[in-house]
Amino acid sequence: MTNSELIDTLAEDLRLTYGCHTAILYGSRARDDWDAASDIDVIAFRDAGDQQRVASRWNGVFLDLFVHSTNDTVEPGWIRINGGRVLFQADGFGDKVLRETKALFDAGPEEVPAAELLVRKVWAEKMLERAAKGDVEGNYRRHWLLCTLLEDYFAARGEWYLGPKRSFRALSETAGEHFGLFEAALKPDASLAAVRAVIDVTFKGV
Incomplete structure (x- = not known):
């Protein structure tokens, strides 16, 4: 089944099984940068029924579905759907949701107070010390x-965190040196000094 056929089948399923009047595809399948391992990310709306989260294997791929009430309002957690694609809608409802989401996204996240950033920096340094133990707990904390x-890197700069895939892509395109620090620290055999370098660049100026 092609990607287009998958999406068409899902749209029909959302109408018949969940009673949805609107559905928005987002993530890699909407951006068209997906691969065989990519899941299908959808937010959908219906007039009746409670909110519902569906995470399952569906037609051979992973489906991550959020079903909301028509009366639910846009909130910060929805920024992940910014730039999404309406699969079907009633009375322009999907377009309205995307407009409101874009406005929220463009406004940016709430500023993290300097005092809170300092607390996060101290926490990171504490975690690094515990990681140095090298036991199972230390490795977990690492x-x-x-x-x-x-x-925290994006929060400290007043930017939305958009998940690892989009965040690392943004770093590689706009802050290559910082991307390199993360890349080095995330290698299985990375030193604690490499992790320390990420802490320093994340909280630079704090």
Whole structure:
């Protein structure tokens, strides 16, 4: 089944199985930079029924579906759908959701106070010290720290964090040196000094 056929089949399923009047495809399948391992990301709306999250293997691919009520309003978690594509809609509802989401995205995230950034920096340094233990807990904290640092990197700069794929792409295109630091620190055999370098660049000036 081609990607187009998959999406058409999903649209029909959303109408019949979930009673949705609007659906928006987002993520790699909407941007057309997907590969065989990419999932299908969809947000859909219906007039009746509770919110529903569906995460399952569907027709051979992973489906990540969020079903919302018509009355639900755009909130920061929805920025992931910015730039999405309407699959079907009632009375322009999908276009309206995308317009409101774009306005939220363009306004940027709430500024993280300097005091909060300092707390996050101290936390990162504490985690690095515990990672130095080298035991199972230390190794866990090392991975936890690296995942959090990517989010904090964008938060410290007043930018949205858009997940690892888009975030690393943005870094490679606009801050190649910083991308290189993350790339080095995320290698399985990376030194703690490499992780320290990521902490320093993430909280530069804090």
